[in-house]
Amino acid sequence: MATEKIYPLEKVRNIGIAAHIDAGKTTTTERILYYTGKTHKVGEVHDGAAEMDWMIQEKERGITITSAATTCFWKDIKINIIDTPGHVDFTAEVERSLRVLDGAVAIFDAGEGVEPQSETVWRQADKYNVPRIAFVNKMDKVGADFYMCVESMHKKLGVKALPLQVPLGSESSFVGVIDVIEEKAYDWTNDDQEGMKYEIKPVPEEYKDKVKEFRHNIVETVCESDDILLEKYLGGEELTVEEIKTGLRKLVIQSKVFPVLCGSSLKNKGVQLMLDAIKDYLPSPLDIAAVKGTDPATGNEVVCKTVDTEPFVGLAFKVMVDPFVGKLVFVRVYSGKLEKGSYVYNATKGVKERVARLLRMHANKREEIDFVAAGDIVAVVGLKDTVTGDTICAEERKVVLESIDFPEPVINVAIEPKSKDDIDKMNDVLRKLQEEDPTFRVKTDEETGQTLIYGMGELHLEIIVDRMLREFKVQANVGKPQVAYRETIRKSSKVESKYIRQSGGKGQYGHVIMEIEPLPEGAGFEFVDKVVGGRIPKEFIPAIQKGVEEAMNNGVIGGYPVVDVRVNVLDGSYHEVDSSEMAFKIAASKGFKDAMAQADPVLLEPIMRVDVIVPEDYLGDVIGDLSSRRAKIEGMEQKGNARVVTAKVPLGEMFGYATTLRSLSQGRANYSMVFSNYAEVPKANWDAILKK
Ligand SMILES: Nc1nc2c(ncn2[C@@H]2O[C@H](COP(=O)(O)OP(=O)(O)OP(=O)(O)O)[C@@H](O)[C@H]2O)c(=O)[nH]1
Numbered sequence: 058m059a060t061e062k063i064y065p066l067e068k069v070r071n072i073g074i075a076a077h078i079d080a081g082k083t084t085t086t087e088r089i090l091y092y093t094g095k096t097h098k099v100g101e102v103h104d105g106a107a108e109m110d111w112m113i114q115e116k117e118r119g120i121t122i123t124s125a126a127t128t129c130f131w132k133d134i135k136i137n138i139i140d141t142p143g144h145v146d147f148t149a150e151v152e153r154s155l156r157v158l159d160g161a162v163a164i165f166d167a168g169e170g171v172e173p174q175s176e177t178v179w180r181q182a183d184k185y186n187v188p189r190i191a192f193v194n195k196m197d198k199v200g201a202d203f204y205m206c207v208e209s210m211h212k213k214l215g216v217k218a219l220p221l222q223v224p225l226g227s228e229s230s231f232v233g234v235i236d237v238i239e240e241k242a243y244d245w246t247n248d249d250q251e252g253m254k255y256e257i258k259p260v261p262e263e264y265k266d267k268v269k270e271f272r273h274n275i276v277e278t279v280c281e282s283d284d285i286l287l288e289k290y291l292g293g294e295e296l297t298v299e300e301i302k303t304g305l306r307k308l309v310i311q312s313k314v315f316p317v318l319c320g321s322s323l324k325n326k327g328v329q330l331m332l333d334a335i336k337d338y339l340p341s342p343l344d345i346a347a348v349k350g351t352d353p354a355t356g357n358e359v360v361c362k363t364v365d366t367e368p369f370v371g372l373a374f375k376v377m378v379d380p381f382v383g384k385l386v387f388v389r390v391y392s393g394k395l396e397k398g399s400y401v402y403n404a405t406k407g408v409k410e411r412v413a414r415l416l417r418m419h420a421n422k423r424e425e426i427d428f429v430a431a432g433d434i435v436a437v438v439g440l441k442d443t444v445t446g447d448t449i450c451a452e453e454r455k456v457v458l459e460s461i462d463f464p465e466p467v468i469n470v471a472i473e474p475k476s477k478d479d480i481d482k483m484n485d486v487l488r489k490l491q492e493e494d495p496t497f498r499v500k501t502d503e504e505t506g507q508t509l510i511y512g513m514g515e516l517h518l519e520i521i522v523d524r525m526l527r528e529f530k531v532q533a534n535v536g537k538p539q540v541a542y543r544e545t546i547r548k549s550s551k552v553e554s555k556y557i558r559q560s561g562g563k564g565q566y567g568h569v570i571m572e573i574e575p576l577p578e579g580a581g582f583e584f585v586d587k588v589v590g591g592r593i594p595k596e597f598i599p600a601i602q603k604g605v606e607e608a609m610n611n612g613v614i615g616g617y618p619v620v621d622v623r624v625n626v627l628d629g630s631y632h633e634v635d636s637s638e639m640a641f642k643i644a645a646s647k648g649f650k651d652a653m654a655q656a657d658p659v660l661l662e663p664i665m666r667v668d669v670i671v672p673e674d675y676l677g678d679v680i681g682d683l684s685s686r687r688a689k690i691e692g693m694e695q696k697g698n699a700r701v702v703t704a705k706v707p708l709g710e711m712f713g714y715a716t717t718l719r720s721l722s723q724g725r726a727n728y729s730m731v732f733s734n735y736a737e738v739p740k741a742n743w744d745a746i747l748k749k
Pocket of ligand 1: 076077078079080081082083084085194195196197198320321322323324
């Protein structure tokens with residue numbers, strides 16, 4: 058059994074690497090694993106040898122889909138890295154990682170600066186207050202411009218981006234970086250050992266002014282927020298390197314300043330200095346204020362401190378179903394210790410669970426450990442009922458931590474197994490995949506009996522179908538992707554509904570008077586029992602709610618789910634002998650449908666935020682095409698000799714957009730798309746949608 062060296066908490070870093078697709082996250086992670094001594098060969102993404110991208114689909118597509126947690130060691134620091142995917146269909150993966158991280162490295166492409174989707178990821182990190190350092194990658198690429206990137210961080214992200222380095226050369230002449238604080242140049246010119254061989258030299262003459270300017274800027278920033286250092290500085294004394302770094306560390310942890318570094322992961326330059334910056338500036342678990350949760354029994358606030366001596370509290374942030382090992386639950390430990398063979402309490406579900414094994418993960422390799430301490434990240438085997446977002450804790454410290462926000466899936470396809478014998482197997486696999494992925498849902502269409510799978514985009518669902526086939530050997534036919542429309546109401550209405558049957562023996566009697574009202578977007582469903590004086594006995598109220606909920610699965614316009622309504626049950630009557638739950642349920646269901654029909658029902662559709670980057674020459678055609686897709690153009694920005702068009706477009710109009718855009722622009726335009734909100738479909742478009 059491996060007994061790991063125990064790392065004091067101040068020497069632990071839980072970090073994520075966040076980036077726009079193709080900025081070089083996977084390549085950079087690979088290099089980190091190489092320099093930290095965990096891998097022995099530098100894997101290249103393009104030949105599918107990358108260690109982190111271990112799922113077959115990832116290798117083939119060259120993209121990172123799941124966030125695998127991996128541990129590595131740099132100098133005296135233990136770093137847990139969560140690899141987060143860049144594709145927008147997987148925002149849930151990014152969110153869940155950010156929730157449990159203490160710091161992140163944001164990677165930018167030196168030729169592009171802040172791209173629309175790097176902005177999305179940046180804002181997500183803002184939401185969870187994650188301190189960040191920026192790494193401007195691809196400095197070797199034609200068009201690389203470090204200063205443009207820093208400027209675009211100021212302009213687009215509106216943050217204080219503080220360069221700590223000056224690149225030595227650029228594009229094909231990029232050979233290394235100058236550390237501004239230490240005033241030393243790191244030069245890889247004579248490297249023939251995959252970046253392991255570099256020289257440390259004095260700052261070359263032609264860079265001295267730039268370094269002086271940047272250093273002055275750093276020193277001033279540090280002094281502004283530290284009176285003792287300010288006094289020293291104003292008194293004409295030099296600050297030491299240590300003082301500058303300590304001062305800067307405080308500002309980074311408060312997210313007041315974002316240090317910017319640069320390099321080329323592909324050409325093996327600058328990655329070691331980025332690891333140093335992770336150690337120097339990103340927070341340890343101790344720097345993060347204790348997390349708060351609520352006691353499920355009393356609703357009182359519970360503070361969970363990051364110390365080993367407290368009772369155990371952790372958050373499940375990722376579930377992976379491995380066809381061989383079974384279910385793996387990734388847990389961030391906030392308080393106390395988690396031991397192999399112990400029992401824990403899942404406070405979200407209210408069940409006891411056994412921790413069979415604890416695994417330290419390195420992409421697809423695993424190392425068995427005996428316990429894991431506060432501040433750490435681990436994969437747990439044996440937790441049967443735990444899913445992403447659940448809190449697990451010691452029985453004497455029952456607490457539920459704030460869960461993770463996940464967007465609603467906006468697209469669905471019908472799916473059926475190729476062989477009828479595979480039906481049970483398919484349902485079983487879909488259930489497992491749902492446990493892993495909170496943005497993936499499975500439903501049965503009540504009218505057609507078809508199984509529908511719901512997700513965040515076409516690629517998301519394609520990957521799921523692909524995994525069913527490869528990992529679980531279930532072949533399936535899938536229908537065309539459909540938009541997940543919804544229905545709601547715009548005004549209130551009141552109805553009386555009866556279900557009465559009298560045919561010999563015991564009859565049926567249910568009678569309900571109810572009112573439905575619109576709620577604000579996102580409010581979901583509320584059910585209020587306003588019946589007084591026992592005019593409907595309490596035991597029938599749950600049946601009424603059930604009847605309403607069933608009716609809400611299929612709205613009156615196109616059979617889509619109904620959202621954002623409140624149902625008030627006002628009055629009714631019952632019969633001593635004939636009343637039953639069934640009768641009230643039917644009366645309520647029918648009542649809801651009638652009420653909805655009178656309440657100005659409307660159709661809702663998912664609206665996407667679309668960013669298109671298009672060279673000037675094709676701008677007219679791209680805008681024309683967007684307009685024909687009912688787009689609202691919200692902005693148009695210059696970027697080099699291209700434009701970035703930002704628009705809100707109904708998802709239903711976006712199928713096949715990739716192909717159209719390619720042919721409109723001879724392959725030169727690019728786009729990204731994220732879910733924005735649900736909005737009312739104009740009545741003129743109802744027919745087209747309902748016919749489909
Ligand atoms: N010129 C140059 N190319 C790079 C550099 N780093 C990565 N690349 C290339 O950029 C492409 C994307 O790199 P990845 O590491 O797969 O990017 P990623 O951000 O992980 O992409 P996803 O996993 O799809 O989100 C690959 O072709 C890399 O070889 C670099 O420093 N310089």
